[in-house]
Every structure is written in structure tokens, then in C-alpha cells.
Amino acid sequence: MKIEPFRTVNSFLRQIYGQRVQKIPLDAGFTCPNRDGTKGRGGCIYCDATGSGTGKGFEKISIREQMLSGINWAKKRYNANKYIAYFQSFSNTYHSDIHYLKDIFTQAFVSEDVVGLSVGTRPDCINEECLDMLKDISKGRLLFLELGLQSASNKTLKHINRCHTLEDFIYAANFVKSFGFHLCAHIIFGLPGEDIDDMKKTVLFLRDFHVDGIKFHNLYIHKDTIMEKYYNNGLYTPINQEDYTDIVAWSIKELGQDIIVHRLTGDPNPDKLIAPSWALDKGSTIGLIKEKLIKII
Numbered sequence: 001m002k003i004e005p006f007r008t009v010n011s012f013l014r015q016i017y018g019q020r021v022q023k024i025p026l027d028a029g030f031t032c033p034n035r036d037g038t039k040g041r042g043g044c045i046y047c048d049a050t051g052s053g054t055g056k057g058f059e060k061i062s063i064r065e066q067m068l069s070g071i072n073w074a075k076k077r078y079n080a081n082k083y084i085a086y087f088q089s090f091s092n093t094y095h096s097d098i099h100y101l102k103d104i105f106t107q108a109f110v111s112e113d114v115v116g117l118s119v120g121t122r123p124d125c126i127n128e129e130c131l132d133m134l135k136d137i138s139k140g141r142l143l144f145l146e147l148g149l150q151s152a153s154n155k156t157l158k159h160i161n162r163c164h165t166l167e168d169f170i171y172a173a174n175f176v177k178s179f180g181f182h183l184c185a186h187i188i189f190g191l192p193g194e195d196i197d198d199m200k201k202t203v204l205f206l207r208d209f210h211v212d213g214i215k216f217h218n219l220y221i222h223k224d225t226i227m228e229k230y231y232n233n234g235l236y237t238p239i240n241q242e243d244y245t246d247i248v249a250w251s252i253k254e255l256g257q258d259i260i261v262h263r264l265t266g267d268p269n270p271d272k273l274i275a276p277s278w279a280l281d282k283g284s285t286i287g288l289i290k291e292k293l294i295k296i297i
């Protein structure tokens with residue numbers, strides 16, 4: 001087994017289960033309060049109408065079917081035998097009917113080999129009823145709650161039209177921790193108006209908050225987003241690969257070995273990507289981060 005210069009989610013899961021545990025991405029066809037008018041319209045300025053989803057939810061492919069076909073793929077591709085059901089797109093706790101949410105999540109538990117549930121959502125879409133339900137259905141499975149923060153600066157959050165504040169994140173994150181779930185925060189480097197010091201402040205905030213895990217993303221520009229207009233009008237220059245890999249390496253060193261790294265870089269859709277082109281070369285970005293990290297730890 002390859003030793004990484006930081007604690008990855010794969011090594012964390014392997015420690016517990018003694019084997020590879022594969023995440024199976026699922027799309028439940030949810031939406032987002034920042035798109036349907038509850039909080040805002042049009043969404044965050046970098047988000048396209050698919051909310052990073054596969055579209056399977058809107059095609060009405062059930063979660064059970066998605067899970068079974070994902071497991072089939074993971075068995076063939078990685079010889080995997082243990083799985084995490086991963087609700088990734090849009091805000092996966094954003095539904096007023098708790099019974100509907102319960103049904104959606106439990107559909108993913110197609111066998112005992114589904115050892116965990118990972119739910120991505122917004123800080124303003126968490127409430128006690130929902131967390132109680134998740135605790136109730138998980139029954140010994142790992143439960144990862146992924147909250148999008150993106151930046152610890154309220155000025156930036158306003159600029160990117162997140163329609164939530166740092167205080168919303170703190171409230172929701174404390175709630176998640178009080179339930180004993182694994183709290184994973186999402187952050188983005190290269191947001192408009194932010195310099196390296198702003199990015200460092202976000203990382204130091206999360207370190208001091210003691211999140212359990214983190215996902216790093218670089219801001220990339222997809223077609224049909226507000227950022228596309230900024231970029232085409234010369235109002236925004238994406239972070240370059242050198243600066244991005246420097247700041248991620250620095251962040252991992254600052255966060256220390258207790259915080260699990262779930263993701264090192266964004267994952268743009270090649271058919272939708274406008275810029276930067278280096279965002280498609282994940283292998284070289286990850287390689288550079290590891291090289292730089294080894295030099296500074």
C-alpha cells in the first residue's frame with residue numbers, strides 16, 4: 001500500500017475496514033434554496049444548473065438502481081467490496097418531507113456492504129429532525145456530513161452569492177458535531193476578490209474549529225455560469241496551478257494529521273470547462289501537491 005504524506009479518506013477507511021471502500025456517487029434530483037428562490041435565484045456564481053449532479057435524479061432513476069449499478073461498476077473497476085453511498089449533487093437535506101428524505105437515504109442501503117453514508121448539503125439546510133433521522137437510519141454505519149463553506153469571509157460569501165454566512169456554517173457545524181457525525185467542510189481556492197491571505201484565513205478557521213475532514217477545490221469556470229461572464233469580460237483570472245498547489249500543500253501542513261483530506265482538487269466536466277485548462281490534469285496537480293508537501297513537512 002502506498003503511504004501518502006497526509007491522511008486521506010481512503011487510508012482512513014482502509015484502517016477501519018482493512019480493504020478499499022468505494023464511494024458511489026448518487027443523484028437524488030434535489031434542488032437548492034439558492035436556486036429555487038427560497039434564499040436566492042441563479043445560485044452561487046460558479047454553479048451551473050446541474051449542481052455538479054449526474055442528472056440521474058431528474059431522469060427518475062431510483063437511488064436503489066443507481067446504487068446497484070454503481071456497485072457493479074466499483075466491483076469491476078476496483079474489485080471493491082465495501083461502499084459508501086455518496087449524495088453529492090445540490091443540497092441533499094433540502095426537502096420539507098422528512099419521510100421522503102428517509103426513504104431516499106435508506107434506498108441506498110442495498111446490502112450490509114454499504115458501510116457508510118455521505119451527505120453533501122448547505123449549512124442552512126440542516127435541522128434537528130433531519131440529523132435525528134440520519135442517526136436513526138445509519139445504525140452503526142459511518143456518517144459523513146459534508147458542509148459547503150467555501151470561504152470564511154462573509155464579504156466573499158456575499159460576492160459569490162452563497163446566500164449564507166460564516167455564522168450559519170458555525171451553527172450547523174456545531175449541530176453536526178453534537179450528533180457525533182464526521183464533519184467535512186468544502187472550501188474553494190481562487191474565489192474572486194480573494195488573495196492568498198484570505199485563503200489561509202479560511203484554512204486556519206477550519207483548523208481551529210476542529211473539523212474532521214476537508215475537501216479542497218480550485219475555482220474553475222463552467223459554461224452557463226455567472227463566472228463565465230466575469231471571465232469573458234476580463235473581470236476574473238483563475239488561480240494558476242503553481243499557486244493552487246502551494247496553498248493546498250501549506251493548508252495540509254497547517255491542518256495536521258488529525259484532519260482527513262477527502263479531496264485535493266476540483267473535478268470539472270471537460271465538456272463544460274472554460275478555464276483553467278490545468279484543472280483537467282488532476283494527476284499533475286495532485287503530484288505537485290504531494291511533492292511540495294514532502295518538502296515542507
Ligand code: SF4
Pocket residue numbers: 031032033034035042043044047048051089090091122148162
Ligand atoms: S449551494 Fe451548491 S447547489 Fe446551491 S447554488 Fe451553490 S453550488 Fe449550486
